[in-house]
Amino acid sequence: MEAGLLVQMLLGALLGLSVYLPLRCGQLSLATPGFFAIGGTVAALLSTRVPALAGSGSTYPIASVLLEMVLAALLTGVLALVLGRMVLRLRGIYLAIATIALVEILRVVTLNLEFTGGAVGIFGIPQPFQSAEGYGAFTLVLLALVCWMCDRLEKTRPGRAMAAIRDDELAAASQGINTADTKLLAFVLSALVAGITGVVAAHFLNSWNAKLGNFDASITTLAFVVLGGSRTWLGPVFGGLLLTALPELLRPVGDLRLIVFGAVILVGPLIFPQGLITLERLQALWRRRPPWLALPSNRGRR
């Protein structure tokens, strides 16, 4: 497998996590590609228009990429805070439709703005890494950090509150959980992850345009979570890796690949309604682990 595909898979896993965060709270938000596009646009604009960021060496400084990530996180975070307050009052499919509308509005605005390059987009985004391997290592670290954050979230109070809201929002509120704020937290975290991922993607792809955050992308990223599962963060990571790789791996079968890809997305959830990765399956796997995998002892109770 070539390194470029691996980077794309890692980016897919990050986007899967972005869709997963609100979904774990029972909120079907399809806004991820919108925030992804904002992150990418921020990176494309800053790195091509701000000479100070370019540094003196031949490669674009990683510090500048990190700065872009911070700025993209700030922008998407504030935007998610404001938009989330409005749209999170909607439930289920109505929330999904409202977030699709948000993504479309963003896309059309980007298309028609002069400084974002309109329909053509922005080209020649400078490269912080000379090879795909460099991008791979950087993205892998980012993915590990986000996975770690999700893991801590799941095992602590806000994560328990999110799961409670997913199971029964009214009962959760009756336990003293501020459901509006908890849902907003999930939505903002989701936007941050998508925005930061957009920054990396913009550099990796070398060019950026409005098409990258469209309705198709909403559905594809949702498929990552539907196929992988939304009970633990491992689900969307697995779904994102697999579904990003699949179209490339299927290239040898020619035009048939789109049909096979569609069939996987359709049949997967039919056979595994909870997604491929569930806590029960993970526990079963753990019980049947080979003896050499036995850890010294389990520190926690779970």
Add this chain to the structure above:
Amino acid sequence: MTLLTVRDLGVRFGGLQALRGVDLAVQEGEIFGLLGPNGAGKTTLFNVISGLTPANTGSVHWQERAIAGLSSHRIARLGIARTFQNLRLFHSLSCLENVLVGMHQHARQPPLAALLQRPSFQRREDQLQQQALELLALFGLEAAAQQRAASLSYGDRRRLEMARALASQPQLLLLDEPAAGMNPAEKEELRALIKRLTQQFQLTVLIIEHHVPLMLGLCDRLAVLNFGQRIALGTPEQVRRDPAVIEAYLGGNP
């Protein structure tokens, strides 16, 4: 001291007057029962108190404070917990996690300590788990701690709802038909348990239950609702002899 005061409460669902001019005052430390036939408005009264259903007229006071119109999570944080007539557990969570969610307002920890899994965080988390396990043990559910709530028997689900409600350390506990679906032996056990809990946790209880002998044996005072109106109020002895109650609810056969 009066903990909860309901004055002239009216709730309307379209053409249906579910509650009409209901007055109640619950004293600290008492077990207060609500009797009444199906559709009398008992659950609606609970929903108004816990902030799930808005009232059309009247007021609800918690101690001195008007609480009508507050959102339900705020009311819960004041110290009012409840169970639901048609069970609303977090079915995909374990019994332990259900109780931990009930502890939400007391389980706050600094986010950074939680993220970095500091020893101080882990100690507090262990302590919370220990408390949750003790609560489960009170209801005989300690063996099911890691089981998903959805896998429990009906009676155990009712008990888990009570454990979850107690986890918030409430002053007032609203129980909506906690004995529904239990057999006579379980009902008797539940009566003794509620008595014991009120003493152990210095609880005030407002309880809805159809099983009249259980209610007469358990409650300090009772109110009877019929078609949204309060038709009787008093000690079990007074209520049992009240002609309006015999007429409306006990069907002339006390």
